[in-house]
Amino acid sequence: MMEKKDFKTYRQETKEMIYDNHLALCKGCGLCIEYCPVKCIKFHETNRGHFGSPAINADLDICTKCRMCERICPDGAIHIKIKELKEKK
Numbered sequence: 494m495m496e497k498k499d500f501k502t503y504r505q506e507t508k509e510m511i512y513d514n515h516l517a518l519c520k521g522c523g524l525c526i527e528y529c530p531v532k533c534i535k536f537h538e539t540n541r542g543h544f545g546s547p548a549i550n551a552d553l554d555i556c557t558k559c560r561m562c563e564r565i566c567p568d569g570a571i572h573i574k575i576k577e578l579k580e581k582k
């Protein structure tokens with residue numbers, strides 16, 4: 494019997510954004526790491542992606558929300574949601 498892998502989505506969240514790395518899709522190619530203009534993505538220490546290679550971890554304190562990583566990922570493994578902030582009156 495084939496072993497069933499239980500992939501999850503690694504979600505990071507701040508007041509301003511949600512940053513999802515879909516582990517079933519991430520193959521650990523490192524393109525997002527290479528293309529992030531502020532170099533705030535690293536390989537994750539423990540999360541593993543589709544081929545058992547390291548998945549990713551973004552430092553959202555540094556992230557500028559440019560969405561380059563989301564666009565460059567060949568496997569659609571990153572999904573970013575920018576939250577609409579309510580204006581203070």
Ligand code: SF4
Nearest residue numbers: 519520522523525566
């Ligand atoms: S998120 Fe996409 S670009 Fe980044 S390592 Fe995974 S597969 Fe590659």
Ligand code: SF4
Nearest residue numbers: 529556557559560562
């Ligand atoms: S949104 Fe831009 S700054 Fe943030 S992790 Fe992705 S590439 Fe880097």
